[in-house]
Amino acid sequence: MKLAVIGHGYVGLVTAAVFADLGNTVFCVGRTPQKIANLKKGILPFFEPGLEEVVKRNLQARRLSFTLSYEETVSEADIIFISVGTPSSASGEADLSSVFEATEKIAKNLRGFSLITCKSTVPVGTNREIAKILNKFKPKNASFEIASCPEFLREGTALYDTLNPDRIVIGVENRKARDMLLELHKPINGHFVITTIETAEVIKYAANTMLATKISFANAMAMFCEVAGADVEQVMEAIGLDQRIGRQFLSAGIGYGGSCFPKDVKALVAMARRYKTSDVLFSAVEEINKLAYLNFTKKIVKFFGSKLKGAKIGVLGLAFKPNTDDMRDAPSIPIINSLVGKGAKVVAFDPKAKENAQKSLPTISYVKSPYEAAQDAQALLILTEWNEFKQLDLEKIKKLLKKPVIFDGRNIYEPGKMKSLGFTYFGTGR
């Protein structure tokens, strides 16, 4: 099939690369000349394991191309994917300006029949708006169908998730649209959920909010365990053995970040309010997420008291999670800002996120290894659970630190072991 994918963020670029790799001809359309020029050379706008290789392979095979032009691509495509960003607006609602801007451009360039499929995470009713815009701006002789096909990939494992999805949700209004999307997804093994457009739109918010709810539950339990003298890791291990609950996404820490959970939970709160239905659970999920990083910061402030001013604090990990260079809504940002605001001198190491971190945290120092971050620091903070931090030479770290103090925001170490090594160790919820 011939596909046009509008947008080259995580969703757009991975979708374009995977469908090209499966043998389709894919035009990936962007609006930033520099990024498109780079993509043409195989230079990606973000780090994602394995993606560069797939992009380069398909560029070379001429199945994948990057362009600024809607004219030469949309008119050719059987299926057009909208996969542009829907960030939070000031009110918390999803900002749909990029979706509608792309839709208008698609409409003006439609020829014959095309299926317009929205992959961006959009509030209920957005696909109906997309259809209205298409009808308003399309040439008279062009026709279209709409579909909602939300994306469930995670950053860091995006290729694996796209090729091995738990489910493929297809929201459509008729058989023609359904059959086209089933045909396209044929080589991918996944459970298909065929549903209405509105239900598909809600499934995406429900999935992300359920996962965020599990994390906030773990974080609320962590705060409870800290005062009750229990170990949240063992509590989650035990309850996770119940198959009705499951262990995944119950790791307590400093809160969820990234470009999805924070904005999607906010958008669901805004939607619930707009429909005048209860947002109480969704708002609580958001509130507890803030408490998670505030609770972590409070422990550090309490430990140092007035000595935080001028203290050197080493930080391991800045990205919102491992295997990505993404700093969007990373909990490391408010934690570090708060410590810097109280006079601490922060020296940080992250294996991939330094460049992006420098934009959000311009005043702190960056070093090239975990050991350099520990050098002469009064305490070491673990803010992202990169694998390379899990088996550090802890004797060396202890010697390098001015005081052997570790605040572990991701529970990568065992409290008993750390104590026996002579560390003053603060885990999260244990």
Ligand code: UGA
């Ligand atoms: C999330 C979803 O997992 C994907 O299914 C979805 O497609 C994507 O959002 C999206 O809507 O585009 P992602 O944001 O890449 O994917 O990252 P996750 O792996 O879900 O992690 C999100 C945050 O939750 C991270 O900050 C992570 O540290 C935190 N987390 C995760 C925890 O604090 N505890 C856990 O147990 C799991």
